[in-house]
Every structure is written in C-alpha cells, then in structure tokens.
Amino acid sequence: MPRLMTFFMTHGPVIAGLSLLLASGCRPAMESEFVTGEAVKTLDEQLRQAVAAIVLERSGTPSLPKRLSDPDASKLDVQHGRDLYNRYCQQCHGVSGDGKGVAAPFLYPRPRDYRKGIFKFTSTPYGNRPRRDDLLRTLRRGIPGTSMPSFKLHAKRDLEALVDYVLLLTQRGELETRLALEAEFEEEIDPEAVPGLVTEVLSRWNAAERAEVHPLTNEPPFLTEAHVAAGREAFLSKGCSKCHGEDGRGMTKDNIGKDTWGYTTKAADLTSGLLHGGSEPLDIYRRIVSGINGTPMPGFKSSLEKEPETIWNLVAYVLHVSGQRRAGTIPTPGIFSMVTPESAKSDASDASASSAAE
Ligand code: HEC
Ligand code: HEC
Structure with missing residues (x-):
C-alpha cells in the first residue's frame, strides 16, 4: 500500500493533531x-x-x-x-x-x-x-x-x-x-x-x-480645556509623568516594574485609547485615588485629598490624552520613539521644514 503510506507520511501530523483535538472534545x-x-x-x-x-x-x-x-x-x-x-x-x-x-x-x-x-x-x-x-x-x-x-x-x-x-x-x-x-x-x-x-x-x-470609594467633590458638569490644562500641570508636578512620560505614552526609564503575580508590567500607554479600567470619568477618578492593586500604579489619595479638584483635572487630562490617537493629534513620541514608516516620513518632512526655516 505505498499510496496509503505516502498519505500518512504527508498527513500524519495533521491527523495526529486532529485526533488530539477530537479526543479533547475540541476544548481543552x-x-x-x-x-x-x-x-x-x-x-x-x-x-x-x-x-x-x-x-x-x-x-x-x-x-x-x-x-x-x-x-x-x-x-x-x-x-x-x-x-x-x-x-x-x-x-x-x-x-x-x-x-x-x-x-x-x-x-x-x-x-x-x-x-x-x-x-x-x-x-x-x-x-x-x-x-x-x-x-x-x-x-x-x-x-x-x-x-x-x-x-x-x-x-x-x-x-x-x-x-x-x-x-x-x-x-x-x-x-x-x-x-x-x-x-x-x-x-x-x-x-x-x-x-x-x-x-x-x-x-x-x-x-x-461597604468600602466603595465616592468622589470627594462632585464631578464637574463639563470637563473643559481649562480642566485639561490644569490637569496637565498636575500630571507633570505630581509624579505621573515619571512613569507615564510627559506625553502619557509610558516608555520612560522608570516605567518597568513587576506586578504582584511576578510578571513584568509597564505604565499604561494612556494614549492608546483603550483604558483597561474603563473610560468613564469615575473609573479614571478611582484609578488615580485608589491606584491599581498588584501593580506599581500607586493610589494618590493622601497626596490629593487636600486638593480634590486636582483629581478631576487629572481625569480631564487622562481623557484628553486617551482621545488623541482617535482625534489624530497624537503627540510626537518621546525619547524611546518607535520608528514606523509613517513617523519616519513625517520626521523627514519635519526636518526638511525646519532646515528650510533656518
Ligand atoms: C510608579 C509608576 C506610576 C506612577 C507614578 C503613576 N502611574 Fe499610572 N500606572 C502605572 C502602571 C504600571 C499602570 C498600569 C497598571 C496595570 O494595569 O498593569 C498605570 C495605570 C494608570 C491608569 C489606568 C490606565 C488604564 O488602562 O485604565 C491611569 C488612568 C493612570 N495610571 C494615571 C496616572 C496618574 C494620573 C498618575 C499621577 C497622579 C499616575 N498614573 C502615576 C504606573 C504609574
Ligand atoms: C482570552 C483569555 C480570557 C478569557 C477567555 C477570559 N479572561 Fe478574564 N482575564 C484575562 C486577562 C488577560 C485578564 C487580566 C487583564 C489585566 O491584567 O489587565 C483577565 C482578568 C480577569 C479578571 C480580573 C479583573 C481585575 O479587576 O483584576 C476577572 C474577574 C476575570 N478576568 C474573569 C473572567 C471570567 C469570569 C471569564 C469567563 C466568563 C474570563 N475572565 C474569561 C483573559 C481572559
């Protein structure tokens, strides 16, 4: 039966894989x-x-x-x-x-x-x-x-x-x-x-x-440009940028740590548009006040409770930063920039524009 032999030689691994799947009922x-x-x-x-x-x-x-x-x-x-x-x-x-x-x-x-x-x-x-x-x-x-x-x-x-x-x-x-x-x-x-x-x-x-965290002050009815600007200032002065970078992208030197489960973790890229803990202002508020258990993200309750309005400003800034990719106004990357064909092109045109200006 040479034909059957060749069939098994070429399809053997597939058949073995299939029977494994069948034996496990297609689920592990x-x-x-x-x-x-x-x-x-x-x-x-x-x-x-x-x-x-x-x-x-x-x-x-x-x-x-x-x-x-x-x-x-x-x-x-x-x-x-x-x-x-x-x-x-x-x-x-x-x-x-x-x-x-x-x-x-x-x-x-x-x-x-x-x-x-x-x-x-x-x-x-x-x-x-x-x-x-x-x-x-x-x-x-x-x-x-x-x-x-x-x-x-x-x-x-x-x-x-x-x-x-x-x-x-x-x-x-x-x-x-x-x-x-x-x-x-x-x-x-x-x-x-x-x-x-x-x-x-x-x-x-x-x-x-019984321990639900409620905001210290009411959420402002609108988060305005003024909140964003004040939030940016707090982001730079309260230590957020140390891990998240000035532009919110992470990728700073202090950004890498270990989580409590033993895996390497890094400060969230806040510009990704995908906030893991949710994108409602209250979700972000709680991330800032309570931190993120098991990770290097600290809670800022004690340092911010005397200036509760700063917390909402930070919320406004995080929301602003996280919407930038969608809005097409993503900031130019910091030191650890990733070079993509797109960014290489725009870098090149920036460079020629600035050299032309000189
Ligand atoms: C010591 C480093 C460090 C500092 C300082 C820090 N963060 Fe973080 N932050 C992290 C890490 C790490 C994560 C990601 C945790 C995870 O989910 O694994 C994170 C996550 C977050 C998230 C959640 C993002 C998401 O996907 O939902 C927000 C919002 C945030 N940080 C805002 C801030 C703000 C605002 C400050 C300053 C008041 C700040 N962080 C200071 C390390 C830091
Ligand atoms: C495809 C993989 C996948 C499947 C399927 C999945 N999860 Fe998860 N789940 C994850 C990952 C990854 C995380 C951790 C994300 C992080 O650390 O930010 C997670 C985190 C969680 C958390 C922790 C949230 C927190 O606050 O820390 C819970 C609870 C959870 N999952 C429940 C479930 C339940 C219940 C199901 C089934 C109905 C499920 N998951 C199915 C991948 C999965």
Missing part, C-alpha cells in the same frame, strides 16, 4: 482536580496533606465544588457557574483559577490568577478586595486593550453564577494560602483554628462591600 480536556498552590508545596508531606484535606472539605472538587461563603448553596447553582466557567473562562484562567489556562502563555497581560484575592479594577480603596459589582462590571465590559473579553450578551443570571464561581476559586486559593502560612508558623493545623481562618478570608470580602 478538563482537569479532574484542583491544582495545589505554590504556598503549600514548600510544606512537609504531613502538613501538605492536612492543608489539602481542609481545602477539600471547604471548597470541594471541580466535579462537586462548594462555596466557602455559602456551603449550603444549591449544588445545581454552583455547578451551573462551574459549567459556564469551564466553557468560557478556563482556557485562560485555568481550572483552579490560577491563571494558567492553556492559552495563558501566549497572552500579555496574563490572565488573572485569582488565588491571591487581588483584583485591579475595583471601586474600593487601595489594598481592598473588589465589590461584587466590580467583578460583574469586569465581566460585562471585559478589559479593553487586553484579551479579557466582554460577556455582556450573557443573561444576568449567568453572569451572577460566573461571579460566584470566580469567588469560589478565589476564596479557595486564599484559604489554601492562609492555611499554608498557619501550618508553616505553627508546624501543625489545629482544627479548632480553621473556622477563624475561614472567617478571616471572608471578612475582607464583606468589608469591601
């Missing part, structure tokens, strides 16, 4: 277990097992997941959230919510690892957990400028179930880390201490619900 195969977190791995075997047993008891398995915050929730509801998650989120965020889905290595920024309980786009003060509404907003809106899609076409009930499942994975991760700390410190886990540790995890979430 679902791992049957939650993965153990890094914090637990350094413990000795006995402690590791003790932590695993408690996490299993409190949070269940992917086939029978349990909510830490509501162990009596209907199994069907929890499983509905899990099914949606495994269908729409797991390829990026991972079965355990560790941000290590099959697509994750190819994405920047990386999908969120929920297990630290740290979220970027919150309506709460720096260092706080998000409110439930913040997670819902992220699902509806997605994170513009990143691979995190918008799920706004899903029914409200499904979005609520997804948020519950994200919370389940997050709190499972938080409990595991908290137990690992306890085990390392005490060299044992006293079963009587467990309810207290669970309460500790949950109380941060309850506190966040």
